[in-house]
Amino acid sequence: MQTLHQPLWQLSQSHLNLLEACPRKFQHRYLDRLESGTGLENNPYQQLGAQFHQLMQQRALGLDIAPLVATDKRLQEWFQAFVQLPPPMIAGVHQSEHQRLCWLHGYVLVAIYDLLIQNADQAQILDWKTYALPRRVDHLRNNWQTRLYLYLLAETSEYDPQQLSMTYWFAAASTQPETTTNFVTFTYNQNWHEQTRRDLTQLLSQLNEGLSGYEAGQAMPQVSFTDGQCVSPRHCCEFAERCQRDLQAEETLALQAALQDIDAIAEVPLNLKHC
Ligand code: SF4
Numbered sequence: 001m002q003t004l005h006q007p008l009w010q011l012s013q014s015h016l017n018l019l020e021a022c023p024r025k026f027q028h029r030y031l032d033r034l035e036s037g038t039g040l041e042n043n044p045y046q047q048l049g050a051q052f053h054q055l056m057q058q059r060a061l062g063l064d065i066a067p068l069v070a071t072d073k074r075l076q077e078w079f080q081a082f083v084q085l086p087p088p089m090i091a092g093v094h095q096s097e098h099q100r101l102c103w104l105h106g107y108v109l110v111a112i113y114d115l116l117i118q119n120a121d122q123a124q125i126l127d128w129k130t131y132a133l134p135r136r137v138d139h140l141r142n143n144w145q146t147r148l149y150l151y152l153l154a155e156t157s158e159y160d161p162q163q164l165s166m167t168y169w170f171a172a173a174s175t176q177p178e179t180t181t182n183f184v185t186f187t188y189n190q191n192w193h194e195q196t197r198r199d200l201t202q203l204l205s206q207l208n209e210g211l212s213g214y215e216a217g218q219a220m221p222q223v224s225f226t227d228g229q230c231v232s233p234r235h236c237c238e239f240a241e242r243c244q245r246d247l248q249a250e251e252t253l254a255l256q257a258a259l260q261d262i263d264a265i266a267e268v269p270l271n272l273k274h275c
Contacts (some may be wrong), residue, residue: 010108016144020203023210023220024228028239031214049130052171053114056128060096060115078171080132087126087183088168092119100152104197105204111152123159125149125166132185133173137184150188151196164188172187 019026028034052075058065069076098116102109115126134140146166154161165187173182210220222243223229230245232236240246
């Protein structure tokens, strides 16, 4: 196991989501620096998503976006969808790709907003997604992107939490005729802010423990086999083999568990003659 070459001191929503989902995956990705094969260069759809963000930034800066829009039909559709069905936006000053940072428990938390709009009474974070509206809005609310972005804005501005909101706009939802909405807005409040601070404190404390253990030669915790994140018929974590959590291992374990159940049943005495 490698030692830490440099302190991990800056944490984004991606770090927090991964750490919460599976500390061992966090270790493989950010401490062992293993290639996952899921980078932007290997995913054409993500590349297109990055181009859409670039397009929206250029638009916000008043630059000519026609050459970029012309490079791909889906970029054209998404941009057209934004022109025709934009999300509700407050009036105010627009800042694109705006970064906020704050220190917490020895770490720097960082967020880059696709768009931040501010006026005297309110501030709104906007985030562009190039996929369809997710079915579970509560998952989006609990995602660290939502929680961290709102937390950072509250911590680094004069606004009260209830003056802040975050809106996700879904480009692909806008191009589907059966879709009734293409955005989700979360309004922040003081209770949510305090809960996020507690959640962050707990997660960073777990990270401290994990990092101390890692530097002492202990691997960070894995999720349980039954968690569903390692392998399933439709999904395989890119580190499943390294974690010895491939499908075959899962099936072997399931078979062993089933055999144990059968053994247990066989050991139950059958007093049929007294019935
Ligand atoms: S295989 Fe499972 S335990 Fe290992 S990194 Fe992936 S999700 Fe975590």
